[in-house]
Amino acid sequence: MKNHVLRPLWVVLAGIALLLIVRYFIVPKDFGVEKGGNFTYNFHRLSSNDDWMNFKVKYRGREYCLECHEENVESILDSPHELIECENCHGPAIDHPDNPEALTIDTSRALCLRCHASLPYPTSQRSELPGIDPHNHNPGENCVDCHNPHNPDLENM
Amino acid sequence: MSCSRRDFLKNTFKTTLASALPLSAFKMLSPAEVKAYTGDSSIRWVFLVDTQKCVGCGLCVKACKNENEIPYDPPITRTWVERYVLMKNGQVHIDSPFGGRDGYTDTKINENDIPSNQIAKGFFVPKLCNQCKKPACVQVCPVGATYQTQDGVVLVDRKWCIGCGYCIMACPYGMRFFHPVYKVAEKCTFCYHRITKGMKTACVQACPFGARQIGNLKDPNDPVTKVIMNQRVSVLKDEYGTKPQVYYIGLDTNVR
Numbered sequence: 017m018k019n020h021v022l023r024p025l026w027v028v029l030a031g032i033a034l035l036l037i038v039r040y041f042i043v044p045k046d047f048g049v050e051k052g053g054n055f056t057y058n059f060h061r062l063s064s065n066d067d068w069m070n071f072k073v074k075y076r077g078r079e080y081c082l083e084c085h086e087e088n089v090e091s092i093l094d095s096p097h098e099l100i101e102c103e104n105c106h107g108p109a110i111d112h113p114d115n116p117e118a119l120t121i122d123t124s125r126a127l128c129l130r131c132h133a134s135l136p137y138p139t140s141q142r143s144e145l146p147g148i149d150p151h152n153h154n155p156g157e158n159c160v161d162c163h164n165p166h167n168p169d170l171e172n173m
Numbered sequence: 174m175s176c177s178r179r180d181f182l183k184n185t186f187k188t189t190l191a192s193a194l195p196l197s198a199f200k201m202l203s204p205a206e207v208k209a210y211t212g213d214s215s216i217r218w219v220f221l222v223d224t225q226k227c228v229g230c231g232l233c234v235k236a237c238k239n240e241n242e243i244p245y246d247p248p249i250t251r252t253w254v255e256r257y258v259l260m261k262n263g264q265v266h267i268d269s270p271f272g273g274r275d276g277y278t279d280t281k282i283n284e285n286d287i288p289s290n291q292i293a294k295g296f297f298v299p300k301l302c303n304q305c306k307k308p309a310c311v312q313v314c315p316v317g318a319t320y321q322t323q324d325g326v327v328l329v330d331r332k333w334c335i336g337c338g339y340c341i342m343a344c345p346y347g348m349r350f351f352h353p354v355y356k357v358a359e360k361c362t363f364c365y366h367r368i369t370k371g372m373k374t375a376c377v378q379a380c381p382f383g384a385r386q387i388g389n390l391k392d393p394n395d396p397v398t399k400v401i402m403n404q405r406v407s408v409l410k411d412e413y414g415t416k417p418q419v420y421y422i423g424l425d426t427n428v429r
Contacts, residue, residue, distance in 0.1 A: 060328075060333075064333070068365045070366065107239075108239050129276065
């Protein structure tokens with residue numbers, strides 16, 4: 017074969033070889049599919065699964081609170097607010113009591129209004145919740161000044 | 174060309190032997206062995222949303238953002254709640270300010286006054302990643318950074334994503350967004366770090382009304398599976414063929 021054909025051919029071959037070498041070093045060793053996986057949807061860095069599994073859990077759930085705060089958990093479970101998780105108002109536990117030492121409790125009016133601002137929607141459960149008109153019902157006041165969120169029964173006010 | 178009887182027999186024997194060799198590669202497998210080989214997982218995570226139960230408190234959105242370290246103030250979120258108010262004259266009002274993060278506390282929608290005696294229907298629809306069986310977002314990824322796990326959850330490899338944004342364009346549900354801190358594509362993981370530890374997702378745990386539930390479709394005794402199998406459920410944008418795995422109770426034609 018003539019030189020003008022061979023020369024670019026060598027360049028192309030060298031390029032391909034270089035690409036394969038670079039690829040060998042850059043692509044992580046565990047790149048591939050799990051056993052039984054398919055290349056359309058499962059091709060990935062396998063240890064990425066573990067990265068996601070090891071993500072930090074922040075909301076620990078009521079059972080975690082119960083370990084120390086038995087009295088408070090029981091009081092909420094006896095009230096109409098039994099459906100509400102502790103951490104919805106008290107903030108995520110994370111590693112409490114080590115980190116954070118004390119949780120920031122949300123006692124704001126805005127938090128209560130999430131459910132108790134009356135919305136007149138006939139096909140939603142929202143209209144069945146006890147609700148107020150936030151513009152007329154003591155505007156600007158904090159609900160917790162009068163209502164006890166652990167015992168919100170209006171008769172026990 | 175001449176061929177002695179000896180050569181003929183020799184060659185025939187060789188050819189037979191050579192052609193028989195690949196046959197030995199085939200092996201009869203029992204169905205159990207096949208199942209083990211295909212790695213058929215015993216888990217398929219699915220989600221069930223009961224729009225009848227949602228009251229639009231937005232505690233799920235708040236919990237999701239805190240749990241998954243999504244910057245709180247930018248208008249990005251892995252899950253959100255939409256409000257639909259259908260008027261008697263056929264007009265439809267839809268909004269989702271900050272994804273419903275702070276709940277719905279005002280009757281005004283997009284600064285419009287809504288006369289309450291004119292409302293025909295009003296309801297809330299929580300949305301999150303549909304963890305499709307055939308995810309369009311995975312197919313378009315040019316580097317293999319997004320993928321489906323064996324238990325059906327679509328994840329993004331933050332170390333490998335180049336941030337090209339193809340998946341953000343491909344998702345028919347507008348589910349994906351760009352993470353401003355990690356500079357990669359971001360999506361709902363069904364709280365993979367929680368469900369693999371036997372916990373509920375942050376949004377399911379935060380919901381006081383049971384509007385959100387997560388379950389394993391391959392477990393016939395799972396309450397979520399029983400509802401999906403035996404009751405009337407629907408999915409969003411079925412026509413895209415992505416086989417979404419978030420099932421809804423009580424959808425309306427106005428919900429897209």
